Amino acid sequence: MADNSNKSANHQKGDPNTTGHSWDGIEEFDNPMPRWWVWIFILCVIWSVGYWVVYPAWPGMNQATSGVLGYASRAEVAEEIAAFEERHDVLFAQILETEPGELQNDQDLHRFAVNAGASVFAAQCSQCHGAGGAGVQAGGFPNLLDDDWLWGGSHDEIVQTVTYGIRNEEYLDARYSQMPAFGRDELLSEEEMRQATHFVLSLSGSDHEAELASAGAEVYDYNCSSCHGVEGEGDTFLGAPALNDQIWLYGGSEEIVYESIYNARFGVMPGFDNRLREAEIRAVAAYVHQLGGGE
Structure with a gap:
């Protein structure tokens, strides 16, 4: 005898059993999953198990499982960075071999120096001089876009300023000057x-x-x-x-x-001799020089 436990009064001959659920009188047939879908699901499960074995997958206390291939995305990124830096080291070496004031004579090298210097400026200088180099008057941070320079705006002078800074205690070669405090020290009425x-x-x-x-x-x-x-x-x-x-x-x-x-005023700028490579200092000097106010 056929099993009619999941068949309703509206069930017609040849219809499959229903799931036994009813929503506002609507019933759902209990059809099996398509065979193609079942096989894809099984293959996906098999593939995922293989992936867990071959590649890093399961997190641990200190690191994820390494997998039988020993693949690591960090190692791949490190290799790409190393290759990138190796290509750029050739150009940085050319910057060191070229006098700062002569960079503009080599259009391609100057373009690289400016682009590299822009990255250095964004990371090291923009906090004080502003993202575009316009400075911050309230803090006494100079505008680098005009041609009014306290210590000179030639390539060589900018390199000197970036290398050793201004009025800091870290470098003996830091640029130094001191304005008298005429009121505080009672030098003038x-x-x-x-x-x-x-x-x-x-x-x-x-x-x-x-x-x-x-x-x-x-x-x-x-x-x-x-x-x-x-x-x-x-x-x-x-x-x-x-x-x-x-x-x-x-x-x-x-x-x-x-x-x-x-x-009086006593603005201080750090030196970057121990923070940046010489080639990076020359690159950021080239970037600052071409902002519009370089002498």
Whole structure:
């Protein structure tokens, strides 16, 4: 006798058994899985077991199982990096053999140096000078896009600055200068500092009080001109900024100029001699030089 336990009243002759479930009167036939699907499933199970044996698969406490082939994706990446660096080492060697100022004469080598320097700049310099090199005035981080350089903007001078930095205690060859704190150390009176402030503002054509600026000319001549120049042209040998333009490292308002005179400025830049290879320093110097302000 046929088994009718899973057959409903609507079941017709020749229909397969149902699953026994009913949803709002709708019943589902209990059809077997297609044979092709079953075989694919079995093959997938067999393939996955083989994969577990051949390749790293099961995680352990310290590392995954290595598999009988000993394959490791990290080793493959390391090999690709090594091959990449080997190809680039040839070009870095050419950079070292070329004087920084002569890089532009070799278009392909200069292009490589700029691209490599951009990567170095993004990793090592952008935190202070900004991703595009525009600097951060509030922190006294110089804009590298203009042609106003404290210590000179030639290839060689940029290499020197990047290599040893500015006013740090790590390198004896770091660029160094010290501006007197005319107010903090009581070298000038309050009135003299106000006069000097307005004279400095007058040098760049900024808003100022003419009477105070006129009196400040003598204060400037006695106390400031030896570093900043008689006409405020600055001195890259001393790292003294030009005062006769409107490019300001910390800002050019009356309050900020007065603060600079009162407390002085003492920006510090680290040297990268022990952080970067010489070829990388030359590459980042090439990148900075071509940003638009290189001399």
